[in-house]
Amino acid sequence: MADRxxxxxxxxxxxxxxxxxxxxxxxxxRIALVLAALAALSGIVAALVSGRGPSDEDFERAxxxxxxxxxxxxxxxxxxxxxxxxxxxxxxxxxxxQSADAYTRFVRSRGTVADGRVQGTGLxxxxxxxxxxxxxxxxxxxxxxxxxxxxxxxxxxVVVADEDGEFKLAKVQYLP
Numbered sequence: 001m002a003d004r005x006x007x008x009x010x011x012x013x014x015x016x017x018x019x020x021x022x023x024x025x026x027x028x029x030r031i032a033l034v035l036a037a038l039a040a041l042s043g044i045v046a047a048l049v050s051g052r053g054p055s056d057e058d059f060e061r062a063x064x065x066x067x068x069x070x071x072x073x074x075x076x077x078x079x080x081x082x083x084x085x086x087x088x089x090x091x092x093x094x095x096x097x098q099s100a101d102a103y104t105r106f107v108r109s110r111g112t113v114a115d116g117r118v119q120g121t122g123l124x125x126x127x128x129x130x131x132x133x134x135x136x137x138x139x140x141x142x143x144x145x146x147x148x149x150x151x152x153x154x155x156x157x158v159v160v161a162d163e164d165g166e167f168k169l170a171k172v173q174y175l176p
Contacts (some may be wrong), residue, residue: 054162056123057145061133062167063160064118067135070172071116078104089161090170115140129162130170 050118066087073080079098088096096103116139125132135156159171 032076053129054167056126056131059126059160059162059167060123060133061129063133063135063158063169064121066160066169067114067118067137067156067166067172069156070169071114071118071137071139073114078108080087080104087168088170089163089168092159092169092172113142115142124157131160133160134175135160 066098069080069084081096081104085093085097085100116137119136119138121136122134123131124134135158136153137156138151138153141147141152143149155175157171157173157175158169160167161170
C-alpha cells in the first residue's frame with residue numbers, strides 16, 4: 001500500500017508540475033500579449049487622431065474668409081492686393097500676381113467701393129491638404145452719379161490649400 005500511495009503521490013506531483021509549467025504560464029503570456037496589443041492599438045489610434053488634418057468646416061471657413069478679402073475693396077486700402085497675394089498660392093497666386101498692380105490702379109482710378117459677403121459655402125471634394133469649396137457670395141455697389149446702387153449674387157469654385165497650417169486660395173473659378 002505504501003508503494004501505491006507513493007506512486008499516486010508521484011503522479012499527483014507530476015500533474016501539478018505539468019500544470020505549473022504548462023497551465024498558468026501560457027495564460028499569463030496570452031494576457032500579456034493582449035495587453036501589449038491593446039497598448040499598440042491605443043497608440044495607433046492616438047497617432048491617427050492627433051495627426052488628423054483640418055476638418056471640412058476648417059476648409060469652408062477658410063474659403064469664406066479668403067473670398068471675403070477678394071470681395072470688399074476700397075481705394076482707401078492700398079495694401080489690398082498685397083493681402084490677397086499673402087492669402088494665395090499656386091495657380092491663383094501666379095495669376096493674381098501678374099495683375100495685382102493693375103487691380104490696385106483700377107480700384108484707385110474708379111474710386112470703386114464694394115461691400116461683399118459670403119452667403120454660404122459647401123465642400124465638394126478633398127484631396128490631401130486641399131479642398132474644393134463652392135461659395136455663394138453677394139457684392140453690393142453703392143449708388144454713384146453714373147449708376148444706381150446694385151447688388152449682385154454669384155458663385156465661385158475655389159480650391160483652398162493648407163500650407164503649414166495656413167489656409168490659402170490655390171484656385172478661383174467664377175461659375176455662371
